[in-house]
Amino acid sequence: MSDQYDQIKKQLLKERQELLQDVSNSYETCRELGQDGVPDIGDMSSAAYSRDVLFNVSETQRQRIHDIDVALEQIEKGEYGICMSCGEEISPRRMEVRPFSRYCIECKTDIEKFGE
Numbered sequence: 001m002s003d004q005y006d007q008i009k010k011q012l013l014k015e016r017q018e019l020l021q022d023v024s025n026s027y028e029t030c031r032e033l034g035q036d037g038v039p040d041i042g043d044m045s046s047a048a049y050s051r052d053v054l055f056n057v058s059e060t061q062r063q064r065i066h067d068i069d070v071a072l073e074q075i076e077k078g079e080y081g082i083c084m085s086c087g088e089e090i091s092p093r094r095m096e097v098r099p100f101s102r103y104c105i106e107c108k109t110d111i112e113k114f115g116e
């Protein structure tokens with residue numbers, strides 16, 4: 001295992017930790033909104049709206065955590081930075097921008113167009 005991967009691994013684990021923290025903060029906020037005394041329907045719908053927004057945010061975060069888990073697994077398997085679709089090496093610059101990329105730009109574009 002090279003130092004380069006060590007660094008990436010640390011970065012991913014740190015980001016994962018922060019995301020988990022964010023998710024639990026969102027849940028905390030949801031709970032507070034839920035417990036809030038709701039005086040009228042206007043407030044109730046805005047509270048419901050906030051819950052939806054928070055739920056969607058935490059969905060995105062959960063997806064991100066999953067991406068990070070996959071990247072960590074790929075590092076373990078020595079497949080990090082290899083496109084999961086075509087098996088080509090993903091450009092290092094792309095990996096720098098998105099350290100948990102699973103596909104090269106070409107495959108990613110295809111997947112976005114045609115689905116995974």
Ligand SMILES: [Zn+2]
Pocket residue numbers: 083084085086087088103104105106107108
């Ligand atoms: Zn590819």
